[in-house]
Amino acid sequence: MKKVNYSVTSEFVFLGFTNSWDIQLLLFLVSSMFYVACIMGNCLIIFTVASDTHLHSPMYFLLANLSFIDVGISSATSPKMISDLLKKHKVISFRGCVIQIFFNQAIGGAEMVLLIAMAFDRYVAICKPLHYLTMMSPQMCLFFLITAWVVGLMHSVIQLIFIVNLPLCGPNILDSFFCDLPQFIKLACMNTYRLELLVSISSGFMSLVSFFLLSISYIVIILTVLKHSSSGAYKALSTLSAHVTVVVLFFGPAIFFYIWPSSTHLDKFLVLFDAVVTPFLNPVIYTLRNKEMKRAMRRVFRHLMGYRQIS
Numbered sequence: 001m002k003k004v005n006y007s008v009t010s011e012f013v014f015l016g017f018t019n020s021w022d023i024q025l026l027l028f029l030v031s032s033m034f035y036v037a038c039i040m041g042n043c044l045i046i047f048t049v050a051s052d053t054h055l056h057s058p059m060y061f062l063l064a065n066l067s068f069i070d071v072g073i074s075s076a077t078s079p080k081m082i083s084d085l086l087k088k089h090k091v092i093s094f095r096g097c098v099i100q101i102f103f104n105q106a107i108g109g110a111e112m113v114l115l116i117a118m119a120f121d122r123y124v125a126i127c128k129p130l131h132y133l134t135m136m137s138p139q140m141c142l143f144f145l146i147t148a149w150v151v152g153l154m155h156s157v158i159q160l161i162f163i164v165n166l167p168l169c170g171p172n173i174l175d176s177f178f179c180d181l182p183q184f185i186k187l188a189c190m191n192t193y194r195l196e197l198l199v200s201i202s203s204g205f206m207s208l209v210s211f212f213l214l215s216i217s218y219i220v221i222i223l224t225v226l227k228h229s230s231s232g233a234y235k236a237l238s239t240l241s242a243h244v245t246v247v248v249l250f251f252g253p254a255i256f257f258y259i260w261p262s263s264t265h266l267d268k269f270l271v272l273f274d275a276v277v278t279p280f281l282n283p284v285i286y287t288l289r290n291k292e293m294k295r296a297m298r299r300v301f302r303h304l305m306g307y308r309q310i311s
């Protein structure tokens with residue numbers, strides 16, 4: 001009698017983007033460039049905000065925390081994904097795969113809450129300027145940060161409970177570059193329809209609630225700015241447009257991906273874009289649109305150059 005072992009899947013194989021070596025090499029070069037630029041750009045923002053006292057305000061603290069999250073989210077998947085591009089057999093261990101899913105979900109959840117905190121911060125600054133200092137106190141900032149990470153971790157743990165006991169019995173090909181929940185569930189040897197639905201609903205619910213809150217707050221802010229067309233209000237609009245761009249970049253691919261989890265080439269391209277390019281764009285958007293940030297960075301550079309000349 002043949003004995004069937006039902007939990008033999010100890011590693012997974014990524015299909016990747018294409019079999020063409022040239023395209024993989026090109027993707028390797030482009031994504032490594034974006035990854036390095038992402039780490040450097042985000043670290044520069046964290047360093048600038050920490051070292052420049054002009055930027056010691058809730059908005060910049062939240063922005064630095066967003067950069068920190070971007071470093072985390074791209075480091076959870078990109079290095080493995082990028083080095084895989086040069087390998088013929090792209091494999092990941094079961095544990096590695098679960099860790100990737102865990103960090104992706106946790107950091108993604110935290111980022112959503114942080115984006116809401118940033119919207120709230122702008123709402124108070126523009127619509128209730130007289131109460132800004134009392135409402136966005138250091139305690140409030142800390143509260144937002146703790147909430148962000150607690151929500152992210154809880155969301156992630158709940159998703160892991162869904163998948164940890166899935167019966168895996170052989171199929172181990174993931175049509176992707178990194179481990180993500182929807183593809184992982186499809187490998188289970190059971191009818192996964194209800195589980196897929198459950199995961200879509202829980203992730204989708206969280207994304208939709210965040211997206212709804214963000215849209216409402218930005219609409220209210222923009223209406224307020226338009227009503228009081230003072231110069232200060234217009235200045236606020238430039239930071240605001242940076243915030244809105246980041247929100248669209250964060251949710252656009254995610255919504256597309258979760259609503260149509262088929263695997264066309266466009267889909268995969270969007271996933272790659274989301275993993276490599278989006279975390280890099282945040283610092284670009286904020287530094288390009290923000291005079292104060294640009295000035296602070298110039299000060300940081302001058303400072304560094306000065307030190308080098310002295311020593």
Ligand SMILES: *[C@@H]1O[C@H](CO)[C@@H](O)[C@H](O)[C@H]1NC(C)=O
Nearest residue numbers: 046061062064065068141142
């Ligand atoms: C995140 O925000 C907190 C409080 O607002 C701040 O003290 C901390 O330095 C920020 N973290 C980073 C990485 O900038």
